Amino acid sequence: MQPGALSKALKGGAIWGFIVLQLIFFSIAGEFLALSDKAFMDYENMLLLLKQSAPIGIIAMGMTIVMVNGNIDLSVGATFAIAAIILLGSMDMLTGTLGDVMVIPVAWFLALAVGTLLGALNGLIVWKTGVDAFIVTLGAMLGYRGIVFMFNGENPTSHLNWTLVDYAEAQFLGLHTATWFLAGVTLVLWFVMTRTVHGRNAYAIGNNREAAVNAGIRVGPHMMINFAIIGFLAALSAVVFYSESGSVNPNDGQLYELWVITAVVLGGTRITGGAGSVIGTLGGVIAIQLLRKGLGHIGADTSTVNLVIGLILIAVLFLDRQLNVKGKEELKI
Amino acid sequence: MTDVKPVLRLEGIVKTFPGVRALDGLSFDVLPGEVHALMGENGAGKSTSMKVLGGIYQPDEGAIIMGDEQVVMNGPLEAKAKGIVFIHQELSLAEELSVAENIYLGELPRKSFGRVDWALLYERTDAILKKLKVGFNARTRVGDLSIANQQMVEIARALTVDAKAVIFDEPTASLTDAEKVVLFDVIADLQAEGVGIIYISHRMEEIFKITDRITVLRDGQYVGTVETKNTDEERVTQMMIGRKLDLSRNVSHHELGNVALEVRGLSCGKLYSDVSFEVRRGEVLGFYGLVGAGRTEIAETLFGLREPSAGQILLDGEEVRISSPADAIARGISLVPEDRKGQGLVLGMNCRDNMTLPQVDDLKAGPFMAEGAEVAIFDQYRDKLDIRTPGWKQRVGNLSGGNQQKIVIGKWLSMHPNVLIVDEPTRGIDVGSKSEIHKLLRGLAAQGYAVIVISSEMPEVLHVSDRIVAMYSGRVMRTFTSEEVTEDNLIQAISGLTDDRAA
Incomplete structure (x- = not known):
């Protein structure tokens, strides 16, 4: 087998193979180590796992397209928190005038619009100033988080809308509402990235920006669209999650960017752009959630979980690098 | 000449950069169905003039005229829209995408909702690829292709639009002979359709095989245009080098010491193969060749930056393996790099x-x-x-x-150090300092250092070297002593023509 073929096969299928391995491992280990009698691969348990994957997963889909494009967005956690506060805050203020039901679409719209705008703002700055996306969104991460604290200080913002809670906890065809959102977002972005001109151009830009410019592709607008999409998805993630929980702390969503990037990279997206897939990211998201849940199942604490995920991430990138070395004659730098 | 109207005409183009007059009054025209060669040494202004044509640079003076009207190119896309297509020498491809997507990069056919019309895309691409007789299809990932096939993808781009003029910049640099034949067929087809072709190459045999006229540039100046059938290699070479350059050869030799560095049959993948030479203390060995001939890669190998796939390196008669720059420095090899x-x-x-x-x-x-x-x-x-x-x-x-x-x-x-390797010692250095650096290099040899000078400038190599190694696409064509070298035999050697004429 050629080195390229092996690495491609690994990239395409590895994450799903990894998931299967985890399922087998935790099922067997669970028999001996688990604290509860319930089997790990219990149907309810798996459904819950998908639902719990949704908040990170929805954002990870957006991160995939931003990273394929050759950028990165560190501000998603803060955008997530802002959208959550807009959602709950606006419901708190408007329920009196609009009533319990009509306030829902208005609050949703406001939260999603703000998220989209914040994302687009990142994109606009990256486009117009030419500053690296890492720096721009690092600044945005701090700045947006600052805005979160300006709303309500250290206090949580709360509002429970029971209509919304019922809706969020509903199960349609067995799957939870959040899972449906994750599935829908995955499907739509898969379509965008594989079937539309915008998606293909995003790959081209991330892969060889100069070639894209030479071919007359307008790099800036494509980047801005992708940043707007990730902003929208960060807000959508908040909308899905807080419709159910009804209370947001100003620190919520912190470190989300790192979990999201971890999932995307595990899913095979190249950190420098140009390669990766939305489906792979879905695998990465599920793999991480499975690892957390599985290690919890066999009695490991959170710190162990983080250690293991960190080690796996580095191992994956090392493996990828080893498989991609082009040959001995390459310049050793 | 007939009264056919040129498809493209440049008139008195001047382009200056701070301190340099890169193009000085360049004028030439391309007739429909003509292959027009643009020749000149490295730095003569060929690529600058092409960048002006492609809208990457705006000329300070002069005009670009297409058909009857003067045009202003504001960017590559505009040039393409006007029917000027570039085939870049450096590959401008997105490796992760398919062949079809690369050929139509920036112009993917669309359906409703911004969807890509894959059926149309593949159909058009396969039609083009069939014309090119290549062994891959529209769906192949570009990264999986050989460099030569990637070059064919680049060439295929010329066939996507209704081109009026196509510019080939060193298109054969990485093609095999069989692929060259296909390329020349493609050029002949374009010619038959009345497309004007600008063909940039250093390779004389190609120029004389396929072109109709040759325009020569030297130091940004327009030297002249000649009909290919009325000229020969000697004359073109002469036009390229000119007479005003100081081509005096190095005459003084220093006392030679032992062999400091010897290389036997050194190869490194596709970069270069079977390279052998030796340098003595007190000697300056020049490496001359075109960009991409493998000279810099040899230096990088000697400095431990690349791992050779075959061959031996001997320092003071002892075989060594140089695994890193630190290793090279410890053994007394130093590299003054190109950049x-x-x-x-x-x-x-x-x-x-x-x-x-x-x-x-x-x-x-x-x-x-x-x-x-x-x-x-x-x-x-x-x-x-x-x-x-x-x-x-x-x-x-x-x-x-x-x-x-x-x-x-x-x-x-x-x-x-024992061995000092200097890669392009005077690139971007003004004339006065150049001769100072040259004197310095000669002086170092006199003090007993073994010096290797890699240069793309003929006067420089002639000036500083005791012996000159001429390279052509990864192979040593010939080693000259400073007594036997002439401009002509040197240029022929680096163009791959030396065999039949070697003295």
Whole structure:
């Protein structure tokens, strides 16, 4: 087998193979180590796992397209928190005038619009100033988080809308509402990235920006669209999650960017752009959630979980690098 | 000449960059169905003129005329829309995408909702690929193709639009003979359709095989246009080199010492193969060849930056394996790299710190830097090499090119090397400093260093070398002594023509 073929096969299928391995491992280990009698691969348990994957997963889909494009967005956690506060805050203020039901679409719209705008703002700055996306969104991460604290200080913002809670906890065809959102977002972005001109151009830009410019592709607008999409998805993630929980702390969503990037990279997206897939990211998201849940199942604490995920991430990138070395004659730098 | 109207005409194009007149009154035209060669040495202004045509640079004076009207190109896309297509020498491809997507990059056919019309895309691409007779299809990932096939993808781009003029920049650099035949067929087809073709190449045999006229540039100046059938290689060569350059050969020889470095049958993948040569102490060995002939790669191998796939390196008669730059330095090999600012210097650091960079580990007073020793080293080489700087605190980035190069050379001399490899020693350095650097290199050889000079400038190689190795696409064509070398036989050797004419 050629080195390229092996690495491609690994990239395409590895994450799903990894998931299967985890399922087998935790099922067997669970028999001996688990604290509860319930089997790990219990149907309810798996459904819950998908639902719990949704908040990170929805954002990870957006991160995939931003990273394929050759950028990165560190501000998603803060955008997530802002959208959550807009959602709950606006419901708190408007329920009196609009009533319990009509306030829902208005609050949703406001939260999603703000998220989209914040994302687009990142994109606009990256486009117009030419500053690296890492720096721009690092600044945005701090700045947006600052805005979160300006709303309500250290206090949580709360509002429970029971209509919304019922809706969020509903199960349609067995799957939870959040899972449906994750599935829908995955499907739509898969379509965008594989079937539309915008998606293909995003790959081209991330892969060889100069070639894209030479071919007359307008790099800036494509980047801005992708940043707007990730902003929208960060807000959508908040909308899905807080419709159910009804209370947001100003620190919520912190470190989300790192979990999201971890999932995307595990899913095979190249950190420098140009390669990766939305489906792979879905695998990465599920793999991480499975690892957390599985290690919890066999009695490991959170710190162990983080250690293991960190080690796996580095191992994956090392493996990828080893498989991609082009040959001995390459310049050793 | 017939009264056919040219598809493309350049009139008195002038383009200046700070301090350089890159193009000075360039005029030529391309007739429909004509293959027009553009020739000149490296730096003669070929690529600048093409960038002006492609809208990447705006000319300071002069006009581009297509058909009857004067046009202004504001960017590559506009040039393409007007029917001017570029086939870049450096591949401009997105490796992760399919062949079809690369060929139609920026112009993917659309359906509703911004969807890509894959059926149409593949159909069109396969039609083009069929014309090119290549062994891959529209769905192949470009990264999986060989370099030559990637070049064919690049060429396929010329066939996507209704081109009026197609510019090929060294299209055969990585093609095999069979692929060249296909390329020439494609060019013939384009010709038959009345497309004007500008063909940039260094390879005489190709030029004389397929072109109708040849325009020669030298130092940004238009030298002349000749009909291919009325001229020959000798005359074109003469036009390219000109007479005003100082082509005096090096006559003095120093006393030669032992062989300091010998290379036997060295190969490195596809980059170069079966390279053998030796350098003695007190000798300057010149490496001359076109860009991409493998010269820099040989230097990088000797400096431990690449791993050879075959062959031996002998230092003072003893076989060695050089696994890293640190290893090379320890064995007395130094490399003054091609890209002075990018690879040779830390521009933000001062002169002294740059000079002592490779040996700071040894310049310690207890746990601290031995500043005094560093200054002493700097002073010594400043005097020796006549580096003009206000003082050691001066930031290297503020020095002139010539003085920067001297800092790099001084840096390596302070390591007391046996072999000094200098890659493009005077690139971007003004004329006055050039001869100073040349004198310096001769002087170093006189002091008993073995010096290897890699250069793309013929006057330079002729000027400094005791012997000259001519390279062509990864192979050593011939080694000349300074007595037997002439401009003609050197140019022929690096164009791959030497065999039948070798004296």
